[in-house]
Amino acid sequence: MTTTTPTPGLTPFEEIRKLSGIEFLKAIQSGLLPPPPIAHTLGFTLAEVEEGRALFTGTPDFRLYNPIGSVHGGYIATLLDSAMSCAVQTLLPAGSGYTTVEIKVNFVRAVTEKTGPVRCEGKVINVGKRIGTSEGRLTDAEGRLLAHGTATCLVMAL
Numbered sequence: 408m409t410t411t412t413p414t415p416g417l418t419p420f421e422e423i424r425k426l427s428g429i430e431f432l433k434a435i436q437s438g439l440l441p442p443p444p445i446a447h448t449l450g451f452t453l454a455e456v457e458e459g460r461a462l463f464t465g466t467p468d469f470r471l472y473n474p475i476g477s478v479h480g481g482y483i484a485t486l487l488d489s490a491m492s493c494a495v496q497t498l499l500p501a502g503s504g505y506t507t508v509e510i511k512v513n514f515v516r517a518v519t520e521k522t523g524p525v526r527c528e529g530k531v532i533n534v535g536k537r538i539g540t541s542e543g544r545l546t547d548a549e550g551r552l553l554a555h556g557t558a559t560c561l562v563m564a565l
Contacts, residue, residue, distance in 0.1 A: 490529030
């Protein structure tokens with residue numbers, strides 16, 4: 408799997424608390440902070456981030472296959488969870504965080520190593536004091552829908 412993802416790592420929790428959600432994600436996107444290890448492991452990158460939206464990109468390959476010869480649904484679900492939940496995170500103030508409490512994924516087309524680069528965009532539906540909801544779409548380079556989903560996140564103090 409070819410990736411341009413910088414060396415993964417974890418930002419000290421004390422630093423994370425000081426940043427708003429969008430500041431934290433923009434620091435990861437720009438390389439000021441390290442991407443999380445899962446991004447390196449699965450070969451995806453936070454490509455774009457703005458208020459209420461997060462876009463991840465990746466190129467699935469053979470190492471992500473399940474026993475029936477296609478990319479495992481867990482890869483697709485992880486991309487959707489990342490995009491949808493980070494979209495919620497973009498609207499959180501400093502000192503707040505989230506955890507995903509539910510995702511719903513609809514698989515529309517099979518993903519294989521021949522699919523090529525994919526884009527996974529998450530957009531906020533609503534963020535309140537305790538709950539954030541979002542939706543996401545995974546598409547191929549031609550814009551064809553591969554999967555879509557929704558997420559519910561619990562918003563909490565860090």
